[in-house]
Amino acid sequence: MQSRILEHYRRPLPRCPALEPLCRFNNYVKACLIQRYMRPGAQVLDMACGSGGDLKKYRQNGAGSYMGYDLVPERIEEATTRHRNTRCMFAAVFEVRDFAQALDLRSTYDFVSCQFALHYAWDTEERAMRVLRNAVDCMAEGAHFILTFPDYAEIVKQLFRMMVEPNKDNWVRWEVDRHVYRVGGPRHSLVFESPLPFLDFLRELEAKPFGRCYTYSQEGAVDQVPEYMVEPTRLHAMCGAVGLEVVFDGNFSRFNDPCPLGDGQSFAELRRRMGAEEPLDDEAKLIAALYRALVLRKPRAEPATLDPRGERGSSSREEERRQKRQRGDS
Ligand SMILES: C[S@@+](CC[C@H](N)C(=O)[O-])C[C@H]1O[C@@H](n2cnc3c(N)ncnc32)[C@H](O)[C@@H]1O
Numbered sequence: 001m002q003s004r005i006l007e008h009y010r011r012p013l014p015r016c017p018a019l020e021p022l023c024r025f026n027n028y029v030k031a032c033l034i035q036r037y038m039r040p041g042a043q044v045l046d047m048a049c050g051s052g053g054d055l056k057k058y059r060q061n062g063a064g065s066y067m068g069y070d071l072v073p074e075r076i077e078e079a080t081t082r083h084r085n086t087r088c089m090f091a092a093v094f095e096v097r098d099f100a101q102a103l104d105l106r107s108t109y110d111f112v113s114c115q116f117a118l119h120y121a122w123d124t125e126e127r128a129m130r131v132l133r134n135a136v137d138c139m140a141e142g143a144h145f146i147l148t149f150p151d152y153a154e155i156v157k158q159l160f161r162m163m164v165e166p167n168k169d170n171w172v173r174w175e176v177d178r179h180v181y182r183v184g185g186p187r188h189s190l191v192f193e194s195p196l197p198f199l200d201f202l203r204e205l206e207a208k209p210f211g212r213c214y215t216y217s218q219e220g221a222v223d224q225v226p227e228y229m230v231e232p233t234r235l236h237a238m239c240g241a242v243g244l245e246v247v248f249d250g251n252f253s254r255f256n257d258p259c260p261l262g263d264g265q266s267f268a269e270l271r272r273r274m275g276a277e278e279p280l281d282d283e284a285k286l287i288a289a290l291y292r293a294l295v296l297r298k299p300r301a302e303p304a305t306l307d308p309r310g311e312r313g314s315s316s317r318e319e320e321r322r323q324k325r326q327r328g329d330s
Pocket of ligand 1: 050051075099120
């Protein structure tokens with residue numbers, strides 16, 4: 001599977017003119033996250049940076065420095081050239097690396113990003129966990145980690161709809177020894193294969209949070225590339241286990257609202273500037289809704305306080321708990 005992913009991303013990535021408005025919308029979503037959660041001067045780490053498509057967004061938001069890595073040497077070469085040609089004010093380093101292997105990064109970052117890539121590491125729990133650990137290990141306290149990846153709930157919803165109302169783009173077919181489940185539209189598809197009939201197939205999907213693969217195709221751009229379902233309950237639990245808290249978690253369709261992040265901040269002007277106001281056609285809307293955005297934060301450690309005996313080391317919350325116990329509160 002990894003070799004198929006590598007093979008796909010080694011080729012020059014074509015653009016499909018019919019899906020240009022979708023590309024602009026996706027870029028707008030990423031720009032919202034960067035504008036909202038990155039502070040000017042931040043040291044940025046871009047895991048799976050591809051050909052550096054987000055460099056301009058970081059320039060516009062005043063990044064202090066940038067480190068980008070990607071599995072594919074051709075993309076890293078392109079990103080390096082793009083940085084040279086983009087007149088970025090910040091220094092950037094690009095390296096070929098697998099974000100699902102131990103990285104041992106020596107620097108600390110204020111802002112970490114993993115765009116449209118997390119699902120490639122969801123083949124095993126070990127690799128998935130490694131991505132999160134790689135991020136958290138190099139994040140400064142208070143740093144944000146932004147991610148975009150396929151939305152499990154939306155895909156399951158589409159599978160159900162396919163069973164209830166099959167049509168020419170959404171169908172199930174029996175092929176010698178397996179069922180083929182297809183959801184999507186004329187210009188894109190997600191295809192699952194399983195020996196199991198529908199309800200058992202869904203049950204297995206739920207029971208097995210890693211390695212649940214489908215192939216994704218998008219006209220003129222992606223041809224049957226394997227991707228893995230990222231099951232959200234397990235993902236949230238894993239984030240908690242490495243000490244990351246969830247700040248925002250929402251489907252891309254929320255970004256049609258001028259204030260998508262739930263804090264009253266409007267991005268209408270950004271959307272206009274990025275030329276992403278054009279309404280998406282029905283299929284592009286479907287593709288956009290296949291994705292979700294997740295924002296995580298590494299909490300700041302609680303400051304050490306002097307306890308009543310004048311000794312250092314107990315945090316304010318510990319102190320509060322100690323006082324409660326003394327008062328006999330539950
Ligand atoms: C859809 S592209 C997104 C690129 C970029 N983040 C963006 O938003 O424009 C996915 C990228 O993930 C990279 N990728 C896939 N698996 C990877 C891995 N294990 N380690 C690092 N990069 C990986 C691919 O090479 C590709 O450049």
